[in-house]
Amino acid sequence: MSKVLMKGNEAVAEAAIIGGCKYFFGYPITPQNEIPEYMAKRLPEVGGTFIQAESEVSAINMVYGAAGSGARVMTSSSSPGISLKQEGISYIAGAELPCVIVNMVRGGPGLGNIAPAQSDYFQATKGGGHGDYRLIVLGPDSVQELVDLTIEAFDLADRYRNPVMILGDGILGQMMEPVEFRDTEIRIGPEKPWAATGARGRERNLINSLHIIPEDNDRFCQHLREKYELILTREIRYESYFADDADIILAAYGSTARICKAVVDQARQDGIRVGLIRPITLWPFPAEPFRQAAEYTGSFLAVEMSNGQMVEDVRLAVNGQKPVGFYGRTGGVVPAKGQIYAEVKKILQGGARS
Amino acid sequence: MASGRVFIHEDRCKGCELCTTACPQQLIEMSGNINAQGYHPAVVTDQSKCKGCALCAVMCPDVAIEVERGED
Amino acid sequence: MKTVFTKPETMTDKQMHYCPGCTHGIIHRLAAEVIDELGIREKTIGIAPVGCAVFLYDYLNLDIQQASHGRAPAVATGIKRVLPDRVVFTYQGDGDLAAIGTAEIVHAAARGEKITVLFVNNAIYGMTGGQMAPTTLVGQKSTTTPWGRDKDLAGYPVRMTEMLAVLDGVAYMARVSVHDPANILKAKKAIKRAFEVQMNGEGFAMVEILSTCPTNWGMPPIEAVKWLEQNMLPYYPLGEYKVIGEVAG
Numbered sequence: 001m002s003k004v005l006m007k008g009n010e011a012v013a014e015a016a017i018i019g020g021c022k023y024f025f026g027y028p029i030t031p032q033n034e035i036p037e038y039m040a041k042r043l044p045e046v047g048g049t050f051i052q053a054e055s056e057v058s059a060i061n062m063v064y065g066a067a068g069s070g071a072r073v074m075t076s077s078s079s080p081g082i083s084l085k086q087e088g089i090s091y092i093a094g095a096e097l098p099c100v101i102v103n104m105v106r107g108g109p110g111l112g113n114i115a116p117a118q119s120d121y122f123q124a125t126k127g128g129g130h131g132d133y134r135l136i137v138l139g140p141d142s143v144q145e146l147v148d149l150t151i152e153a154f155d156l157a158d159r160y161r162n163p164v165m166i167l168g169d170g171i172l173g174q175m176m177e178p179v180e181f182r183d184t185e186i187r188i189g190p191e192k193p194w195a196a197t198g199a200r201g202r203e204r205n206l207i208n209s210l211h212i213i214p215e216d217n218d219r220f221c222q223h224l225r226e227k228y229e230l231i232l233t234r235e236i237r238y239e240s241y242f243a244d245d246a247d248i249i250l251a252a253y254g255s256t257a258r259i260c261k262a263v264v265d266q267a268r269q270d271g272i273r274v275g276l277i278r279p280i281t282l283w284p285f286p287a288e289p290f291r292q293a294a295e296y297t298g299s300f301l302a303v304e305m306s307n308g309q310m311v312e313d314v315r316l317a318v319n320g321q322k323p324v325g326f327y328g329r330t331g332g333v334v335p336a337k338g339q340i341y342a343e344v345k346k347i348l349q350g351g352a353r354s
Numbered sequence: 355m356a357s358g359r360v361f362i363h364e365d366r367c368k369g370c371e372l373c374t375t376a377c378p379q380q381l382i383e384m385s386g387n388i389n390a391q392g393y394h395p396a397v398v399t400d401q402s403k404c405k406g407c408a409l410c411a412v413m414c415p416d417v418a419i420e421v422e423r424g425e426d
Numbered sequence: 427m428k429t430v431f432t433k434p435e436t437m438t439d440k441q442m443h444y445c446p447g448c449t450h451g452i453i454h455r456l457a458a459e460v461i462d463e464l465g466i467r468e469k470t471i472g473i474a475p476v477g478c479a480v481f482l483y484d485y486l487n488l489d490i491q492q493a494s495h496g497r498a499p500a501v502a503t504g505i506k507r508v509l510p511d512r513v514v515f516t517y518q519g520d521g522d523l524a525a526i527g528t529a530e531i532v533h534a535a536a537r538g539e540k541i542t543v544l545f546v547n548n549a550i551y552g553m554t555g556g557q558m559a560p561t562t563l564v565g566q567k568s569t570t571t572p573w574g575r576d577k578d579l580a581g582y583p584v585r586m587t588e589m590l591a592v593l594d595g596v597a598y599m600a601r602v603s604v605h606d607p608a609n610i611l612k613a614k615k616a617i618k619r620a621f622e623v624q625m626n627g628e629g630f631a632m633v634e635i636l637s638t639c640p641t642n643w644g645m646p647p648i649e650a651v652k653w654l655e656q657n658m659l660p661y662y663p664l665g666e667y668k669v670i671g672e673v674a675g
Binding site for chain 2: 427428429430431432433437441442444445446447448449450451452455606607610611640646647648651
Binding site: 022023025049051053054055057058059061062063064065066067068069070071073087088091095196197198199200201204205206207208209210 | 467468469470471473474480483487488489490491492493494497500501502503504505507508509512529530532533537
């Protein structure tokens, strides 16, 4: 299978189509515009439909309607647009509908800028929208992984009847890397007898998240909780990079993790035992590898393009066993390998601090 | 000459009185009794005068009225 | 004697929760009658709003999606693009359609989405307890316009039918009322046309239905229908504002 050079945004769109996505509704926002543009050209080729909606709010509600009709459907946006989608996402989770949402994170808060960031971690993993729901959140670190995870996202969404978010960043969306589409056969999703397709020959179906009687809503929320616990036991993914014997373990995801891998490589060359645990699922968060590593390592250093969001989940997992430090750059500034390495050395020399 | 018969489902009636204005012959009035929901239901005063026009049923917001019609 | 009027098939048996005299009940029934007469129950998908009519799904025996506030036209767009051969309709109040959902209704109409919209305009917010709606009349009292809507503070009511009729994507736009039996029967005709326009693939179809809210207008149902006739009809004139294509026939 040959490799093709693709820009991240375009690769995610092509991957979605291979994943079976036939409907895309979105709104332009930098730095992800290549996604709707690619979809506008490519979806008609596979008998799908692209609509440029009037807003991100409208787009997520079109997703809701299409998902409730049984289709594989996607939307994409960047930080402020994802904020707009939150009510819709809560409704999608509350109605137990499958869909894929791509966020190419940019600098925030507010209008921020169009440079890459990782400051939407809280929004993605701790709610964003109202109510007791979770998104399955995937954090790829390369265009290849973006492709592989996007294809899989549609299966995950259908398997659990839950929205799935691809949490990218402005670097990932814009960078060009060789990508292999190992299997170009367009996936078809499972049958969806629950979909509202017209009540012919059956009882009618209702796509709804309103449970006006508290006891009913309680039962429903417990059902969701059981679903999320199942996802937790089955779908955690992470990568361990030279972490088995490390004196200090970096915690990073996405583009930042690639820079951290370079730090690990450099450190190992210099005889310093640094490692990296890279969550791939940000929700469910891979707490167990961090907990286990805390038994033997000296300390952790979370590295993010934010003011410190994922670091809180690392601290929760480590549960006070060892210090967890944080190094971050914000506002669209990308941390450099040297800066991270300097921080690592400072910690190892001066003693770790949380 | 058409004649009609109106059935007002007493317990579905919410006593809104709209049917009383809809009947061209003013054959409907509100009962002094109270139904299971706590409303004064509408009742037909004189079925023999009903022509089966069904305007009462058209007006009723609660689908509480059924109408039959036949030729004499 | 034969039955000439009974509950439509498409309606469930469940007693509707609406206030006494609320015209939602009439409009639900008209929609159900039309769906019965067109024989489309099994291929229709309805979209319930946020508002008093959120529980529409309890009263109509159809596949239904409940939509977030104002977004029904976007949800309908998603459904109709996935299932173009089904009949898709939204049922929305004046807050849903003319306040929070203004962008969605405008753009669904502009795109010419082949959907049917039933717009229930009772010039007030019912479910939330009687606040001003975009369609509340100048001088009309509500809980957020306690001395009557002041045009200097709260501006003027919006006429959605007139506004939307200018859009090229609109194939059918009508305003009707349900304040008396003659008008109810005319309203049913318009609703039927609005469904037929969709079935003919002609474009976007909407019926604005002037309605009462006796509870929040603070008057008994019989007075409410009179209030509608005297106050709403002059500002919101009835009629077919746009009829193109075969349904014009």
